Amino acid sequence: MPFGISQRRSLASLHSSDLSSSLAIRSSTMSTGDCTIPGNPDIAGIGVRVAIYIQTLLYFIPAFWALVDGKVTQGELDAAETQATTNLVLAFAILISSIVQAQTLGLTNYHASIVLNMSWMNNTNAFIYFLLYIQYKSQPGTPNPVPPTWRAWTRHIRDIAVSVIPCIKRRRRHDSTTPEVRQIDEGVNSGGVQDARIGSDDSSRMGAKILVKRFVLLLGSLHLSLMAGLGLWLWSNIRTFGKGQDAANECAATHALVTILGSQVPFSSEALRIASFVVYAIFLIPGVNLLLPVTLFLGFHSCCRLASPPETVPPDQIRRSSRWARRRFYIQNYIGHRWGMLPPFIGLIFLLAVNVVFIVDIELPLKRNAGLQGKDEAEWGFGQILAMLLLFMPLRDLFETILARRIRQRQKDLDLGLKSAIRSKDWDTICNLAGRGANPHVVLDGHGTAIQVACTSDRVDVIRALLDAGADPNLGDGQRDVNTIDRDNKDCLRLLNQFESHNLDGRSTLVQAAKHKYGVGVKLLLLRGVVPDTNHDEALGVCEVSGSRMTLAEAAANGQEIIVMILLAAPGIDVNAPDTALGFASRSGHEAALRLLLATPGINVNAPDTDGWTPLSVAARGSHEAVVKLLLAAPEIDVNAPDTSGRTPLRFAAEACHEAVVKLLLAVPGIDVNAPDTDGWTPLIAAAMFGKEAVVKLLLAVPGIDINARDTDGRTPLSFAARYGREAVVELLLAAPGINVNAPDFLGQTPLNRAAWGGHEAVVKVLLAAPGIAVNAPDTYGRTPLSFAAENSRGAVVKLLLAVPAIDVNAPDATGWTPLIIAARYGYEAVVKLLLTMPGIEVNAADTSGWTALTWAAFRGREAIVQDLCANPGIIVDVEDVKRRLENPPEGQNWKYPASKDTQDKCM
Structure with a gap:
């Protein structure tokens, strides 16, 4: 009987005791011959059953076939919808016919149970289609995809329901991932869906479009509801089911057996009646009855996401392996590439197993209850013949699907x-x-x-x-x-x-x-000798065919390939004139004009403009990927041609951060990945400075890359990345073998110095974790990272540096200024407080002029800092000395901006 497998197992165990008594009763009844169930060949005849079995199992063939190539296409989904619709129409016919018979001519409860089992099989068509639909909407490349997650599909179904049922109201949701909210699967505009309320004519029209677009889902849901209604009618009381069949119903209820997973259960079992009633009640409401298969199929996706797919093996490794290993690798790669098809494949296997169970559960009771059935059960009537003839439709759909696939495959081979x-x-x-x-x-x-x-x-x-x-x-x-x-x-x-x-x-x-x-x-006319009305003036060809006079370079810049074609056919045209047409076409990214120019005999593919930019340079700078591909295919292309500033095409592409163009250039044999410009900037330096993480990653993967290349000021890629706070780039560079984390520039500043100077807390944290980092490295003026952080009031950076065990909190620079003196001089109270908490801080340290932090704070009128310093237990306060120094400061730039006399007096 049609309910869940777990319920079947429980029922089979619950009624094991009833089974033996039912068998004894049945044996006694059969011997007397006083109980007969009238035959109904139009419902349970062999022709009808075979037709249902064949059409249901045939639907699995195109479904499995759609998964073989690793992607469910729109054409395959449409074919599945056509075949499912055909099968469901036949299923509706049988179901409606059964309901009509039950109310008029009479339909026994025994045959109603058989109809319900066959109806469950027919609903497999809708379930299979929905399985393919989930896969289609979840796979990459589908318009408006829906990720195979519970949350995404819950929102998807909710928004469909909101659109279909006009009375439901909702707030506007701009972040909806459901395609039907804004677009019906393949691009049907949803109209007024984004209104604050749903319920207008626009909403109704959009709901109608959804139902028409996915008609098979509506049909399957309605069939489930109709079947559930018949099931509730039957199992409310099997003895009073239908009209005029009380004797036959009593006979079946008393003596018939049904099969559940191969086990016999009495038809009159109370547990069977209750369980069946509950199951049919669950599937009664249209739309809601599809939630259970949705949950089941999304569960398959969730399980597959938890299990990692096998890693694919590179082709070169496969080629180097033994014959048996190659076979294993091929299988491993096949599974890895098609791992996304595993959930629908498991779902199809599950549904196929369910259908086989239903066939067994239909055929075994018919065989075991043969003594109760009338002899006319095996007669061939109009219903059986019609059912067999209707097999033509699913067979036709299957043939069309196979033929269409072959045509597509042939077209694919030709393409x-x-x-x-x-x-x-x-x-x-x-x-x-x-x-x-x-x-x-x-x-x-x-x-x-x-x-x-x-x-x-x-x-x-x-x-x-x-x-x-x-x-x-x-x-x-x-x-x-x-x-x-x-x-x-x-x-x-x-x-x-x-x-x-x-x-x-x-x-x-x-x-x-x-x-x-x-x-x-x-082009054809030119090849056939048609001469255009053109003339040329020195090196510039002009054309009047289009109604305007235009040079070859102008035509190429505007992408007017027809004029380019005509001008190239003009006698005496100079394709390599200054400011070449090839350069203009490359700069503008016009592929058609570029192809024509590249095919012209004598074209100089490396001709520079006045700035020394070759066509490849301007294409790389403009991130024109297709143009770069065309130019790289030219036999004489110079991939390392520099401009007047020494910048190569790779240097331009790295600065523009066009990952695809960089990949193309790096794939060219002979590419100079370390070519510096006149400032010493290599492509890696440019990418690091501008924070082009993807490009840095590509460059670091190139053999021979110089990760410690210095520009003319001695700055490395790590120095630039640290100075400008490029955290991700810094992490990539630090992970590269051979990186010099303490490389100084011409001023002696290391990457940590530059990061501390810029106040880039995240970068400082990453650098401090690098092995061998010199936390106290001074520059040529003796300034350490802590000095730079203190000078620029980088409190967070100061805190990070002070947490390093090896930090020298009293390191003086060339003028004798310690970090504390610097912070006090510039008035950074928060930094002063941090430094005063450090063990070993020399609060009385003096610079080369004999001025301490206290003297500088008083000189600049930093009253709060003076109080902080005086509160330190180790401070030595010589008021007279401080007064004398304030009254007679040295000459020089550092003493130009004292505080007012009143402010200094307050400090004193």
Whole structure:
């Protein structure tokens, strides 16, 4: 019977004693032949049962298939929805037919129980779909994903309920992670969802969109509710169920047995009735009855998150391993890459096991109760034949799913082949694959689309084949609106056909192609000998086809690849003129124009501008990743070309903190990762100074990186990071082998000196934890980190330094100023108090002029500090000496700003 497995086990044990007595009663009744349950082949016939079993089990095939490649796609989810909807429609037909029979012709309680078991199997379709839906919404790359966590899905379901039920009100939640709150899964605008209240027409419309978008979930929930209603009706009293079947119901209640997990239980068991009643009550309310499968499936995700996936093995390690180890590594990598598919896979296995249990629990009672059933149970009637015929629909859906997958796989193979051909510029293969249906819009990073690559060649046949295949004539990236691309493609082909049929002359065709921005059409016309109306003035080519006069550099800077194409065809054009077009295209990031220029014979890919910036430098500085890829693919590219200040492309990329560009440059053989500019700044110094953590991490991973490189002032990357408070960068540098944590600059200042000077508490804390740190290292003027912290009133830093056991609290600088004298002189009372608490503090220490901290505090009128100093037990107060020094201060800059006489007198 249809209730939870745990309840079944308990019932099986509860009624073990009832079983033997029921068997004896059944044996006696069968022998007399005075009890019969009328047959109902349209409900429990072999044809109906087989149809239910097959259609339910068939649904598992595309579900497992969807998980094989490690990702549930939108197409696979839609196919699952179609098949589930078909199966649920048939399930509704059987369920509604049973309810109608129970109220009219009569349906026995025995057959109602069989219908309920088959209905549970039919609901598996909705559960499987929901399992795939959770996986689809949880995986990366899905629009508006929902993480597979209890909190996220609770909010997701709550917001769906709020949207679907207009009477529910809620406050605006800007931070909602639920896609349906702002967007129905794939981008349907939610309208007025973010109003302060829900209940308007906008809310109702959005709720309707959600129900239509996920119709199978609504259908499954309603089927569960209808099935639960029938179950409650049956188990409220099995003897009075239906109309006109009292004798048959009494016979079944008295003598029939049901099977639970293979164990026989009396149909009239009171415990069975109560447990079934409770289970059906749980699944009665629509919407709420889906919460249990949601909880179950999210539980699978939670368990998989607790268990760590196996670590993947790098390919080079696999290649070096033995044959048996390689097999094990391949399996390990396969599991690791598809670990995210484990929760839905476990869920499918669980649901498949449940369906097998239901089949057993249906078939065994039918076999064991065969003596009670009428002989017409095995007759083939209209209902059985119709059920078998309806199998055509799930079989058709399964065939369409398999066929669609094969088509997608074939398309995927063609597209992969086309990408490979684009990469190697295999023109014949590109032409062949375009004719076989490969997607002409596929994009290969660093190369562009097939049509863009083809337009850099002189192969008319390849360009025409791609255009015939539907390529974008505007030399677009394949991301434009499909309808727009299709319209432009047909117009361009129509224009070229007019030229080929001599209905339009070449110049007019070229003008029209340029006017509509059909760059592919322009390229084909130029290759076929159409000469544009151009003239050139010395080194500058000009073009009037577009209705304006424009230089090659201007066209490249504006990304007008059509004008670039026409100008490049003009005789005498100088592609390497000062302020080159290649440099302008690189600076602006216009890939299409850049491809055309790079394919031009004689182009100087390293031509510098007036500042010495090469095209690669300006592209790296502007963080144009795609342009950098194109330039690095040029055979003569100089990846280390410096500008007039010695800055290389890597130096520009490191300062701009464009991680992807830095990766591209570091992958080039021969890259000089330590190239300094005229100030001695290496890429690592620039990245450390500006706090570019990701770039620092990449640079530190390069073999041969000089982590202690010094600029012209002797400052290292660690010095810059410490001075400007780049805590994360400091941690990365300290973890690098060979780091010199005490490297002094030309003033003798170590990283700790500079961090203390800047008051960067977090950085000071990290540096103090570094092995070998010199906490008392003086600079060339004798100033220690504590002196710098005291001079700049860095109380938190002073506290950190004073906590170091080896700290020298009395270290004097070149003028004899100790940290206490410095703090007293500048009036930093909080620092003075910290220092006075230190054991061994020399409160009477004098500088080279004989002035103590007390003298300086009185001289500057720091009355509070004077009181603090005088309260120290070790202080020696010579009032006359202090008065004499205040009245006759030495000459010099340090004594220029005394306090007023009245203020000094107060201190005295």
